Amino acid sequence: SEVKKIAVIAGDGIGPEVVGEAIKVLKKTEELFGYKFELEHGLFGGIAIDEKGTPLPQETLDICKNADAVLLGAVGGPKWDNNSKELRPETGLLGIRKALGLFSNIRPAVVFDCLKDASTLKPEVLEGTDLIVVRELTGGIYFGEKFRREGAQGEEAVDTCVYNVTEVERIVRQAFEIAGTRSKRLASVDKANVLETSRLWRETVNRIAPEYPDIELEHVLVDNCAMQLLRRPSSFDVIVTENMFGDILSDEAAMLTGSIGMLSSASLGEGSFGLYEPVHGSAPDIAGQGIANPIATVLSVALMFKLTFGYQEAGDVIERAVKQVLDAGHRTGDIAVDKSKAIGTTAMGDLIVAAM
Amino acid sequence: SEVKKIAVIAGDGIGPEVVGEAIKVLKKTEELFGYKFELEHGLFGGIAIDEKGTPLPQETLDICKNADAVLLGAVGGPKWDNNSKELRPETGLLGIRKALGLFSNIRPAVVFDCLKDASTLKPEVLEGTDLIVVRELTGGIYFGEKFRREGAQGEEAVDTCVYNVTEVERIVRQAFEIAGTRSKRLASVDKANVLETSRLWRETVNRIAPEYPDIELEHVLVDNCAMQLLRRPSSFDVIVTENMFGDILSDEAAMLTGSIGMLSSASLGEGSFGLYEPVHGSAPDIAGQGIANPIATVLSVALMFKLTFGYQEAGDVIERAVKQVLDAGHRTGDIAVDKSKAIGTTAMGDLIVAAM
Ligand SMILES: CC(C)[C@H](C(=O)O)[C@@H](O)C(=O)O
Ligand SMILES: CC(C)[C@H](C(=O)O)[C@@H](O)C(=O)O
Numbered sequence: 001s002e003v004k005k006i007a008v009i010a011g012d013g014i015g016p017e018v019v020g021e022a023i024k025v026l027k028k029t030e031e032l033f034g035y036k037f038e039l040e041h042g043l044f045g046g047i048a049i050d051e052k053g054t055p056l057p058q059e060t061l062d063i064c065k066n067a068d069a070v071l072l073g074a075v076g077g078p079k080w081d082n083n084s085k086e087l088r089p090e091t092g093l094l095g096i097r098k099a100l101g102l103f104s105n106i107r108p109a110v111v112f113d114c115l116k117d118a119s120t121l122k123p124e125v126l127e128g129t130d131l132i133v134v135r136e137l138t139g140g141i142y143f144g145e146k147f148r149r150e151g152a153q154g155e156e157a158v159d160t161c162v163y164n165v166t167e168v169e170r171i172v173r174q175a176f177e178i179a180g181t182r183s184k185r186l187a188s189v190d191k192a193n194v195l196e197t198s199r200l201w202r203e204t205v206n207r208i209a210p211e212y213p214d215i216e217l218e219h220v221l222v223d224n225c226a227m228q229l230l231r232r233p234s235s236f237d238v239i240v241t242e243n244m245f246g247d248i249l250s251d252e253a254a255m256l257t258g259s260i261g262m263l264s265s266a267s268l269g270e271g272s273f274g275l276y277e278p279v280h281g282s283a284p285d286i287a288g289q290g291i292a293n294p295i296a297t298v299l300s301v302a303l304m305f306k307l308t309f310g311y312q313e314a315g316d317v318i319e320r321a322v323k324q325v326l327d328a329g330h331r332t333g334d335i336a337v338d339k340s341k342a343i344g345t346t347a348m349g350d351l352i353v354a355a356m
Numbered sequence: 357s358e359v360k361k362i363a364v365i366a367g368d369g370i371g372p373e374v375v376g377e378a379i380k381v382l383k384k385t386e387e388l389f390g391y392k393f394e395l396e397h398g399l400f401g402g403i404a405i406d407e408k409g410t411p412l413p414q415e416t417l418d419i420c421k422n423a424d425a426v427l428l429g430a431v432g433g434p435k436w437d438n439n440s441k442e443l444r445p446e447t448g449l450l451g452i453r454k455a456l457g458l459f460s461n462i463r464p465a466v467v468f469d470c471l472k473d474a475s476t477l478k479p480e481v482l483e484g485t486d487l488i489v490v491r492e493l494t495g496g497i498y499f500g501e502k503f504r505r506e507g508a509q510g511e512e513a514v515d516t517c518v519y520n521v522t523e524v525e526r527i528v529r530q531a532f533e534i535a536g537t538r539s540k541r542l543a544s545v546d547k548a549n550v551l552e553t554s555r556l557w558r559e560t561v562n563r564i565a566p567e568y569p570d571i572e573l574e575h576v577l578v579d580n581c582a583m584q585l586l587r588r589p590s591s592f593d594v595i596v597t598e599n600m601f602g603d604i605l606s607d608e609a610a611m612l613t614g615s616i617g618m619l620s621s622a623s624l625g626e627g628s629f630g631l632y633e634p635v636h637g638s639a640p641d642i643a644g645q646g647i648a649n650p651i652a653t654v655l656s657v658a659l660m661f662k663l664t665f666g667y668q669e670a671g672d673v674i675e676r677a678v679k680q681v682l683d684a685g686h687r688t689g690d691i692a693v694d695k696s697k698a699i700g701t702t703a704m705g706d707l708i709v710a711a712m
Contacts, residue, residue, distance in 0.1 A: 146552035157556035196502035200513035227611040
């Protein structure tokens with residue numbers, strides 16, 4: 001079949017380790033399904049700051065733009081936390097989202113059987129929780145004008161939150177589409193009782209809703225959503241919201257599943273291009289020890305197969321292999337009940353590949 | 357003793373019912389401690405829209421300004437949800453905060469023994485949770501300029517988030533002071549890796565911190581805080597944050613205790629003046645049925661005694677009376693395990709008064 005180009009950005013901390021295992025899984029699908037992948041590696045985040053003096057080198061951006069999809073490990077770490085804005089890994093993250101037009105962040109929050117007890121929520125509350133947060137990723141207060149100025153009361157800082165109808169429409173449509181492939185329920189989250197951008201958001205959602213008559217729509221205020229996620233997580237199917245609210249709510253949703261170390265995510269633009277990464281961070285405290293859990297990154301490959309390449313079957317094979325390895329009782333340290341029996345990053349990757 | 361003036365704003369839904377019981381408690385303290393309270397009632401919220409054509413009539417504002425403290429029931433309801441902005445209860449709420457200079461919202465999140473099991477969190481996770489969210493209440497994106505404009509991509513909406521150093525200083529100082537009376541731990545929540553207002557916030561916190569060398573300070577990013585509240589709620593003591601983040605996090609924190617129907621709150625300005633209200637809403641679905649739980653409002657009176665009047669002992673008496681009634685097994689419907697044994701609003705108020 002056709003050669004697919006994947007930009008591989010290992011990043012910082014445990015990034016290179018978990019990405020290494022995901023690549024083994026990729027290679028295995030070449031063998032099993034006859035796919036051809038061309039991998040191009042790029043520097044990004046802290047390591048790019050160290051080696052190139054910028055978190056997002058032009059060269060890396062070019063590799064990404066030239067690829068069909070991007071696989072990202074993780075970026076950041078205490079080493080760069082006190083850098084000036086231009087020399088921080090997060091700045092690279094915001095830059096790559098904007099430069100690649102990744103306006104939609106898809107964050108599934110599901111409960112893994114083997115991690116049922118890892119949640120701080122009661123099992124009966126969590127039962128059946130399987131939701132997706134669709135977060136707008138290139139607009140809002142993240143990208144609006146920011147500045148300092150001298151005011152009557154001393155120095156002032158300003159952030160601007162801007163949304164135009166087109167930006168809202170495209171993310172909302174995508175969320176309706178996703179809901180259509182699932183339980184057909186969409187919760188649109190805003191703060192329409194206070195914010196003008198939220199009022200535009202809600203109007204737009206209401207205008208588009210009739211195009212999707214089979215989707216049950218509810219509007220939820222962001223403060224109420226933060227509560228209802230705790231109260232009735234299993235009642236949500238797809239949640240769509242703007243950038244800042246999505247940042248907060250997608251992390252809350254991920255944490256309540258107890259499975260945060262296992263969750264994958266996709267950032268999508270127009271067309272099939274996408275950037276895939278685990279939800280967990282760079283975990284500098286355990287980096288380089290060979291003990292990180294590669295599953296979230298492996299599952300990000302499965303998501304890439306399904307959403308970007310349309311390799312549904314191979315995606316299923318990867319997901320089933322992960323499940324099989326977990327069902328057989330294999331665990332990395334982060335998810336092991338008996339830590340003394342925990343296996344390392346490479347061992348976990350090998351087991352998944354073997355199970356494929 | 358000196359006469360204290362209290363502005364009483366019953367508001368909408370169950371507001372009048374729960375405020376009625378709180379007034380009985382107030383009166384009882386006149387008898388027990390020789391206090392003198394002068395109550396002046398004002399229209400506010402939906403009922404003010406209906407009767408005066410505005411959610412916050414000047415007359416009500418004058419009553420509040422002329423008082424030592426304000427007791428608020430609850431405002432809002434579906435009846436006014438589709439009104440234009442100027443005719444919505446929330447607009448009154450934002451207006452009263454600004455007009456009275458209530459820059460600080462104090463939201464304790466504690467677990468009531470009798471409600472331990474009402475939380476969706478596991479009891480062992482919740483164990484020992486007793487935190488206060490200090491939310492900035494008159495700045496940020498709530499009060500910055502908001503408008504629509506025609507952009508290249510169609511209609512645009514804009515919200516502006518502004519903070520000046522003085523605004524940040526006063527709320528942060530107050531949070532340090534509160535932490536000093538408690539477990540001496542302060543978590544300052546921001547999004548300093550993205551927002552300019554958050555960078556100003558963090559700089560200001562760091563500049564003030566040396567004045568409070570006995571307080572252990574941590575900076576927590578808002579997305580991480582939404583997670584850590586779920587992960588380790590009992591590790592927090594005082595959380596201080598800006599308006600929008602505080603709206604979301606204080607509701608999340610309240611809900612995780614399972615005690616949201618029992619929680620009181622204070623909104624404070626300069627000096628001892630304050631507005632006190634239950635955290636729960638106007639609950640239009642059960643309004644007028646005499647079944648609402650008055651405890652959060654009664655406890656708001658206790659908070660008023662302590663924070664505004666310096667009536668520490670009387671505040672303790674109220675809190676102990678509530679505890680005693682609960683320990684004796686009395687419950688309103690919302691907190692009753694056996695709903696058939698639930699008592700009504702008045703009965704609960706009477707029992708608390710009797711226990712004082
Ligand atoms: C690192 C930070 C800028 C980023 C964000 O807020 O978008 C992160 O929290 C995320 O959710 O990917
Ligand atoms: C009603 C709304 C404007 C208000 C707010 O967002 O401040 C409410 O959610 C609150 O927290 O008191």
